[in-house]
Amino acid sequence: MENTEIISFIEQAIEARKNAYTPYSHFAVGAALLGKTGRIYTGCNIENAAYTPTNCAERTAFFKAVSQGEHEFSAIAIVGGRADMTCAQICPPCGVCRQVMREFCKDEFLIYLGKQTPEGEISYRTMTLGQLLPESFGPDNL
């Protein structure tokens, strides 16, 4: 993906973040997941009064995609921050989401950690799954 494509990919994560359901943490996260078919699946975090059933934005995107028959992915964009603010700082995926990524993606899977200034300027850091989850346990280990 070239830079302008990555920016519009991150914009889709920013748009998905608007649907985050976060009455407990007030921390809203959005994700956009690019399947190898070219389709994009978005997700937001969805919290729960019992707390532990909470689903992260990244897993929402993965589970939507898999439930629609897509199993191979190239990249994910993630943005997050206080619900009443723009995502001014990057939001790395939690360990559970990294492991869910590992189920469907190899070390080369691209993770764009986006952020946006209150003025609207978007920037990002590019990481791979191999960097965020080294020496991982995956389907090949069984």
Ligand SMILES: O=c1ccn([C@H]2C[C@H](O)[C@@H](CO)O2)c(=O)[nH]1
């Ligand atoms: O990468 C992350 C980190 C946190 N969260 C959610 C879980 C919870 O709803 C809130 C605070 O942890 O943010 C995500 O969706 N993705």
Ligand SMILES: [Zn+2]
């Ligand atoms: Zn997570």
